[in-house]
Amino acid sequence: MKAVCLMSGGIDSPVAAYVMSKVGADIILLHMDNRPYADDRPIERAKMLAARIREETGKDIPLYVAPHGASQKAIADNADSLYQCVLCKHAMQLTAKKLCQKLGASAIVMGDSLGQVASQTLLNIRSEVKGVDFTILRPLIGYDKQEIIEIAQKIGTFEISNMPATGCTALPKKVVTEADIEKTQKFYEACDIEKLAEICADNAVMVD
Numbered sequence: 001m002k003a004v005c006l007m008s009g010g011i012d013s014p015v016a017a018y019v020m021s022k023v024g025a026d027i028i029l030l031h032m033d034n035r036p037y038a039d040d041r042p043i044e045r046a047k048m049l050a051a052r053i054r055e056e057t058g059k060d061i062p063l064y065v066a067p068h069g070a071s072q073k074a075i076a077d078n079a080d081s082l083y084q085c086v087l088c089k090h091a092m093q094l095t096a097k098k099l100c101q102k103l104g105a106s107a108i109v110m111g112d113s114l115g116q117v118a119s120q121t122l123l124n125i126r127s128e129v130k131g132v133d134f135t136i137l138r139p140l141i142g143y144d145k146q147e148i149i150e151i152a153q154k155i156g157t158f159e160i161s162n163m164p165a166t167g168c169t170a171l172p173k174k175v176v177t178e179a180d181i182e183k184t185q186k187f188y189e190a191c192d193i194e195k196l197a198e199i200c201a202d203n204a205v206m207v208d
Helices: 012-022 041-057 069-078 081-103 122-129 145-155 181-191 193-202
Strands: 002-006 026-033 063-067 107-109
Touching: 002 012, 002 081, 012 026, 012 041, 012 107, 012 145, 026 041, 026 081, 041 063, 041 145, 063 081, 063 193, 069 081, 069 181, 069 193, 081 107, 081 122, 081 181, 081 193, 122 181, 181 193
Parallel strands: 002 026, 002 107, 026 063
Antiparallel strands: none
């Protein structure tokens, strides 16, 4: 099975990529470039994480980077700021789906752990996946944070993930934790999120 793993550069997603690789999946890493809502450091960190995962698994795991800044701006301009993170996650999943289709992959892998952050509550996940219509694997969904950290330390990604970098500046001060699925759908349409994801996937490049 070939799968595209969305890798933010944080602690969870590299662990998810490792776990799926160890059970036999051929992993392709996809990092969403948040500039201008972040600096250059997350991309460098993603490259370092990809190298570490390759070393740990002994597999050839490519890293793609896709431009996500325009999608963040379109969401900020056309949707309630409370829904920024939900729409962001939806756009990333659609981008990953389109990259899967280009590369012949059959699933998306994500590092979600239920309830760990606002975008990973059950109601938000439900809204984020609406309309994606593609297999999404979440190997860490029932792990708590300490369990994930322990794996990250074991495989050597923990310190890399904790390297200094600018956080996402598109993140609003307050976010929804119980997204209304009908309201979310209206925002998807207002942003033309399918088109944003298509452009993003078309401009994804393999960097490592």
